[in-house]
Amino acid sequence: MATLTRASQQLFERSPDERFSSLVELRDHCGQEKRFSTDHWQPPQTLRPQVVGGEVTLALDDDIHRLSDWSFSQLCRLAGVSKETINRLSAETASQALRETLPASDKPLQLLATGKSIRSLHGVSYTRLWNDDLLSVVSEFASDFEPPQVGMNGATGLYCGEQDLFAFLIDPTGWIEIEGEAFAPGFFVWNSEVGRRSLGIQTFWFQAVCQNHIVWDAVEVVEFTRKHTAKVGDGLSEIRRLIERLVAKRDERRDGFVKVISGAMQQTLGSAADDVLKTLASEGIPRGLAAKATELAQQSGRFSIFSLVDALTRLAQEVRYAGDRVEIDAKAASLLALAA
Numbered sequence: 406m407a408t409l410t411r412a413s414q415q416l417f418e419r420s421p422d423e424r425f426s427s428l429v430e431l432r433d434h435c436g437q438e439k440r441f442s443t444d445h446w447q448p449p450q451t452l453r454p455q456v457v458g459g460e461v462t463l464a465l466d467d468d469i470h471r472l473s474d475w476s477f478s479q480l481c482r483l484a485g486v487s488k489e490t491i492n493r494l495s496a497e498t499a500s501q502a503l504r505e506t507l508p509a510s511d512k513p514l515q516l517l518a519t520g521k522s523i524r525s526l527h528g529v530s531y532t533r534l535w536n537d538d539l540l541s542v543v544s545e546f547a548s549d550f551e552p553p554q555v556g557m558n559g560a561t562g563l564y565c566g567e568q569d570l571f572a573f574l575i576d577p578t579g580w581i582e583i584e585g586e587a588f589a590p591g592f593f594v595w596n597s598e599v600g601r602r603s604l605g606i607q608t609f610w611f612q613a614v615c616q617n618h619i620v621w622d623a624v625e626v627v628e629f630t631r632k633h634t635a636k637v638g639d640g641l642s643e644i645r646r647l648i649e650r651l652v653a654k655r656d657e658r659r660d661g662f663v664k665v666i667s668g669a670m671q672q673t674l675g676s677a678a679d680d681v682l683k684t685l686a687s688e689g690i691p692r693g694l695a696a697k698a699t700e701l702a703q704q705s706g707r708f709s710i711f712s713l714v715d716a717l718t719r720l721a722q723e724v725r726y727a728g729d730r731v732e733i734d735a736k737a738a739s740l741l742a743l744a745a
Contacts (some may be wrong), residue, residue, distance in 0.1 A: 407718045409609065409620035411593050412573040415564055416556045416618045423566040424559070428551070431563045431572065432544060435536040438598075442519040444533075449483060450509040456496045461503065463523055465516065470523045473567050475599055476516075479526040483507065483514075517599060524567065525599035534604055534637045536570045539596045542641050543572065546648045547592070550574040557616040569597035573618065575611075579655045581663055588612055588624065588666075590651050594644065597633075604640045605630035605727070608651045624666075626718050627734050630727045668744035669711035681708045688743075690736050694720060710744045713737075 425431040445465050453464045461477070462469050472480065481488040484506040491499045517525045517533070543550075552562040553575050562573030575591035592608040606629050612622035629647060631640030674684045678699050685695035694717070701716035702708050717737035724730045 406612070406622040406624055406715050407609075407626050407722050409593075409607070409611075409623050409626070409722075411607065412553075412562055412571075412618040412620065415571050415573070416558065416560050416562070419560060419564045419566065421559075423564045424561060425563040425565065426561055428540070428544060428563060428572070428574070431565060431570075432537065432540045434565060435540055435570065438519055439535045439537045442517060442524070442598075445516040445518060446513040447516070448510060448512075449507050449514050452480075452507055452514075454480070454500045454503040454507075456500050459496055461496055461500050463516075465518060465523070468521070470518055470521050472523050475568050475601060476523045476525050479600075483526060527600055530634060531600060532633050532635050532637050533598055534596060534633060534640070536565060536596055536598055538641065539570070539594065539604070539644070540572075542645050543574070543594060543648070546645055547574060547652065549578065549652075550576050550591070553591075553614045553618065554616065556618050560618075562618060568599055568601035569595060571595045575614065576655060581655075586612060590655050591620065592648065592651060600633055603630045603632050603727075604637055604644075606644045606647055608647050624715065624718060625738065626721070627738070628727060628731050630731075665741050665744055666711065669714065669741055670709055672710050672744050673708045674710060674713060674743070675708055678703065678708075681713070685713070688736065688740060690717070694733065710740055714740050 425434065454461050455464060456462070457469050460471070462471055464470070478488050480503065481491055484503050486502060486506050491502060494502060512529050515527050515529070515531065516523055551574060553573060555561055564571045572594050573591070576589055580587050580589045588610040590608070590610055592606055594606045595602060596604045607626065609620065609623040609626045611620045614620055627647060629640070629643050631637050631643070675681045681699050682692070682695050685698065686692060690698070697720055698713055698716040699708070701719065702712040705712040714737045717733055721730045721733040721737070724733060
């Protein structure tokens with residue numbers, strides 16, 4: 406079974422002003438940010454860094470806008486100068502250096518301004534997906550899900566800062582018994598309106614969540630991510646589908662899920678490692694990965710389908726790229742069909 410630490414990392418990285426007590430409060434915040442935000446399109450050579458109040462700002466539509474730490478980093482990258490170098494200069498010198506190094510282009514930049522603050526700068530290929538739109542899908546299709554117990558530092562698992570959003574939700578009434586062990590559904594969902602991270606979701610069934618928000622003994626782990634390009638909006642449909650599938654398992658296939666997992670715990674793919682490797686190969690699992698999974702499963706004493714699915718799920722968490730993790734998760738889940 407997998408141990409998921411994504412929510413735990415968020416628990417300790419987020420400052421108090423990025424924490425929210427409920428999904429309603431988080432959505433209200435994201436809705437306000439969307440309503441008070443405007444995209445400005447203009448060529449990079451028209452940007453005018455200038456000093457106001459001892460800090461570097463940008464003038465948009467003849468109005469002064471402050472830069473966030475993220476948008477300032479993007480401005481430095483656009484100019485091709487090191488942020489660390491710029492930060493060592495006086496505000497006046499830094500402003501002049503940026504004005505002299507910003508490129509000229511026929512293609513406009515899109516600058517996201519919320520109130521009098523510039524939150525991000527992007528080229529024409531970037532497509533924004535609002536946090537509010539993501540939470541709308543979550544609220545509609547995961548209405549029975551809620552944050553886990555409050556973490557050891559008071560955080561709830563719901564976060565939104567100047568760079569990104571992250572939400573950890575579980576169904577506290579969705580527990581099922583599988584051979585004396587309890588599992589419940591949950592998921593992580595994330596997004597960035599300013600290009601800090603991709604749009605994504607990870608769904609799972611778990612046995613426990615500690616006060617550090619570590620998810621213990623997770624199975625059926627499925628992850629989906631989408632970059633903020635022209636089709637990022639299609640990612641919402643996939644997120645909705647994954648949430649609906651999770652809810653359907655809880656509501657409509659609870660008995661079937663128990664039977665499948667129970668069968669997977671009882672049924673083996675063979676008594677010898679060579680037999681198991683042949684079966685895994687026939688299911689499209691690469692030999693190297695199959696060998697590692699077989700070795701892990703053997704530690705449980707028998708080559709049950711469940712032990713092999715569990716081994717593949719654990720191995721997937723060690724894979725660097727999300728696309729490869731998704732592929733391994735899908736192949737692992739397909740093995741459960743052998744026990745159906």
